[in-house]
Amino acid sequence: MASRFESVPEVVDRLRGVDYLADTSIGGVVYLADRLEKPVLVEGPAGVGKTELAKAVAASTGSRLIRLQCYEGLDEAKAIYEWNYKKQLLRIQADRTHETDWETVESDIFSEPFLLTRPLLEAIRSEDPVVLLIDEVDRVEVETEALLLEVLSDFQVSIPELGTIHGNQRPFVFLTSNNTRELSEALKRRCLYLHVDYPDIEREKEIVRVRVPEIDDALADQIAKVVNSIRQIDLKKAPSISETIDWARTLLYLGRHEVNPEVLGETLHVLLKYQADITKARKELGVDGGSPLAGARRG
């Protein structure tokens, strides 16, 4: 199969073209995943753009994004395929008067029109290029993980009534994990592993400028520095990239062109979502509390 990318810099460039700023390690892993045709397991703190990466790869390669959101209790019927038994029942009942023989009915109700395809099967059967995103894979049980593993290693699904369905092409697969539990070694072995962390000041500044184009350079610089500084504090939940962007938009909306202690005090709740964190950050940064905005929010 033709590769999607020619070199690592090309990956970075094309992701940049869809407003995703990848560093060399992200670019390198994406490129390698394309060449080795292996799934990528992306781990990292919440809100560093793990899901965004999959979306960006889909957009930059012109592929369709198929997303499987994982949750506890996700099973085969929701991940791969399911027979539409309600429709099957209707079909049988509608047939009562015609007295069709059982074989016909059986082959009829176990055919394409009665099949509900779920994301994994859809990705395998797809004719056009596809990026498959399996989001928050750490939420499923170990048994379901084994199921995913099987599909990911062969890219085929067996449906007893229809036979084995092979893929026409290998989708680009991303799995994301917030690391709420340790994934099985077997799954990790089959994937390339990418740890995405909070960006450094320069990259975060770039991200802010790309995502909030109307912002001026000095403010973006300050924003990146302040956020970086807040992340150094030992908090329950450090500000994510999306929160940085929200904050930048908030500042613009409020018409602030500079971050000073008062402005930060007023808008800290955009970055931090726990009261304990806000109090702590105020203390550490020497920003005073009790601002009108924060008060209004609490009330």
Place this chain on the structure above:
Amino acid sequence: MRTYGPDSGSGVMHAPGDAVMLDVLQGFVHELRSAGLPVSMTENLDAMRALEHIPFTERDALKAALGATLVKHHGHWKVFETVFDVYFSLFSAGVDAGEGGEGDGEASAADWEQMRAAMDGAGAMGDVSNEDLAKMLLDALMNMDREQLRALAAAAVSRFAGMEPGRPVGGAYYLYRTLRQLDSEGLVEQMMEQARDQGQLGEGAFDERLAREDMDGRLKLLKELIESEIRRRLVADRGVEAMARTLRKPLPEDIDFMHASREEMQALQRSIYPLTRALAARLAQRRRHRRRGQLDFRATVRHSLSYGGVPLEPKFKRPRPSKPEIMVIADISGSVASFARFTLQFVYAMQSEFSKVRSWVFIDGIDEVTRFFEESDDISDAVHRVNTEADVVWVDGHSDYGHAFEVWHERHIKEITKKSSVIILGDARNNYHATQAWTLGEMRKRARRLFWLDPEPLGYWDTGDSVVSEYAAYCDGVYECRNLRQLQKFVADVVDV
């Protein structure tokens, strides 16, 4: 296994063939395994295939690619990084020193003689005075010119580190010498001053703090550059394997609590939250799946409607087993203090998994510290208060387990219920006081379980004034708990009952 070192062919540094690369990779993987990383056969093969696609001159991409194929735990990344630097430092594309003009011979760093010639001679920016070098460095730091910084770091090492071949001195010594000559402490001040002069710095403590953090970050980068330059030269001198052995560090989960350095302890602290979250999720899941709950009549009938009223699929209520209650009694005398603090933090970080956590600390006196954790939102804050405010000295501030247990028995023995698990933390070094082991007997009679965690290696138990086995007779289990791996295993296996 044959591994690739600088002596096995110095001419190929710039263009190693595939065979050489594979050799290097095998040595590299071997070293990773020696350092404790679990690298499987498949992963090894993946790494080989990765080499076909990523040119080794693209060092960052190569690092990412090898990391993606070989390292599947973020906690192992640091160890991987060190080993990678050692094994692939010789292949880093020669640093082009720009106007300073280091010789090519030095850049390849293959041949020590050649390198020294370059160092002594006009290379290493030999025509630049020390003052000018310092100035260039300051400029590069202010503008964050990475390439220039790299070149200057190399020049600084040539000039100040005083490296000589074959000298059995560690990299830390050379780093220290170089940094002292560069006046790294003063650099931040100079940078701040320059920023102030250029008007980049606003007024007030807040701006000052931001700028300082920024400058500290830049200095850290410079330090890393110097360190890797020193490492590169040491590898050229001593060979890859020897260097890898010298630099080998334990994985975070294998760091010994009793002998952790401050830096290692901080790394451990940072890993508490993600770890406890993972552990809590696993415990909760296991608890829920242990058995089915009662039949849920309402749900069964509701569900049967989709089958025309035939209850094909019985539905069950989710079981809600009660959570255990934990009582922690910890020795916080000097030798085991960091272990006790860490374990307390760990237990409290997991308190959502327990119906109740109570804790006491002792040296020769004993004091309940549950209140500190209840009053404070922040666990590290609470631990700090435990250290400073708890009243744990009775006579002389030397561990007296016997007295501490006796007092505890007198005050709290009635509070133990069949739901409580008691965990005692300490090395049982009792300074030859009376053990009062009967108190543990009483505890065990009332408690659901009684455990003892000892941070000393098994071989030291019962040596000197350690009386572990006297207490062990009354415990449901005594566990060696020297590192995170063992602590985690204990919590997963034992507390979950």
